Amino acid sequence: MTRLWPALLAVLALGACGKKAAPVNPALRVPVPVTDLRGEVHDGAVELAWTNPTRRADNTRLRDIVAARVYRTEDEGVGDPRPALLVRGRIAGYTELLTLTAMPGPPGAVTKPLLTGALVQVTDRQGLIEGRRYTYVVIVEDGEGRVSPPSSRVSVTFGAAPDAPQGLTAAPGPRQVRLTWQPPARGGPDVLYEVLRAPAPGAPPQVITPSPIAATEFVDGGVENGRTYYYTVRAVRRAAGTIARGGVTPVVAASPVDRTPPAPPRDLVASTAGSSVQLRWSGPTDAEVAGYVVYRAAAGREFERVGSTTAPTTSFVDRDVPPGTYRYAVTTQDATARAIESARSGDVTVTVP
Incomplete structure (x- = not known):
């Protein structure tokens, strides 16, 4: 009987051994790249915007982003921009322009990560030269130090934005407001315009022209009688595939009214x-x-x-x-x-x- 114990123990030991889960490929745990990086010239600077990713490469949820890094390179605008290659956590041949890091909380609190899925907006004013092409790339990093692949590139040819238009006036009518203005003092023949409208004083104005227009007048027909609307206009210039937006006019207010009398009984x-x-x-x-x-x-x-x-x-x-x-x-x-x-x-x- 005693001879059976070693064999029995060996069988029990084999039965107790479970299968280990297959190791996860580290490449599948990195954040997915930013896919919507965009940029434009606005009032003497380059404004960039993107949405932070919400998933990892294996499609699991990305819960923390501790840093987002913006890289830039520049050239004369001939041919394709420099490729964006990730080498040892950096973009080869690009200069790191700025890093957005997690915001520390109050003393004793946990550091707050950058929000996944959040819209990020940054402004570049560093050494911009008119006529040069600037190409930008963004990478994000999670709490374990895993870095995403490079974002899609966005190239911006920097140019002087036109001055603001002059003499904006608003004439209300029944369910419409007619806006007129004069070209900017410095703008040139290629200047276009965007009309912006806000529903209240101090509210962020929204562009209401479907695309920049060449005319110096616009009729806003998407309004209601008896309400007050607040308008401003800015000049834009499109060159080398880049839109340069200038300053805006002072705000004017208008309240559409219907002065047409009804029919008599x-x-x-x-x-x-x-x-x-x-x-x-x-x-x-x-x-x-x-x-x-x-x-x-x-x-x-x-x-x-x-x-x-x-x-x-x-x-x-x-x-x-x-x-x-x-x-x-x-x-x-x-x-x-x-x-x-x-x-x-x-x-x-x-x-x-």
Whole structure:
């Protein structure tokens, strides 16, 4: 029996051995590269923007980014830009322009990493020379020191941005605002324009022109009557595939209004009952109606307002009318803030006994 123990122990030992998981290829744990790096010239600088990645190469979630590095190279703009090759955690042949690092929290708190999926915007003003082509690349690093492959390259040919346009004016109309301006003092024949609009003072303005325009006027038809909008215009220049955006005009405000009066009521009829006059009519169907105003004129006198109704009521009783002959007419009042009134309807004549 004692001879069986070594063999039995060997069998148990073999049965207890489990399979080890296959090691993960370190290359699959690196963050995926930034895919949307973009840049443009704006007011004497190059503005870059991108979105931090949210996944790793093995498609698992990327939870921490501790650094994002921006690299730059420059040339005369002939041929293709220099390739972006990652060598020992750096982009070969490029100069490291800046590094964004994790933001430290309060004393004793854990350092806060750069947000994955967050939009990042940086500005380059370092030694830019007009006419030179600058090519940028971004890499990101996770908390384990793993570095992503290089982002897509973006090349920007630096040029002087045009001055701001001059003399911006805004003329409101019904559901529209017409904007006009003068070209910048220094701009040149190739200057285009972008119109920006904000819904409130101090709110970030948004570009509302689908693409830069050559005209020095623009009609904004995407507005509502009775609201105030805030406009500014900037000049842009497109050269060598790069857009250079200049400064903006001072802000002007405009409130669209509809000054077109509504149609008057129609089919006005009147009847009497003792000292009361009963009026009925039909309202217009092509306007937003708030109500109606009733007018009365004694023989040889001008019309005077004697009452009103709110929509959709299209009848009115004028009570305690002194004996005599009278003319009646009705107007429509629209639902705008100005409560614009129509012309009077055709009048009707009644005699109160």
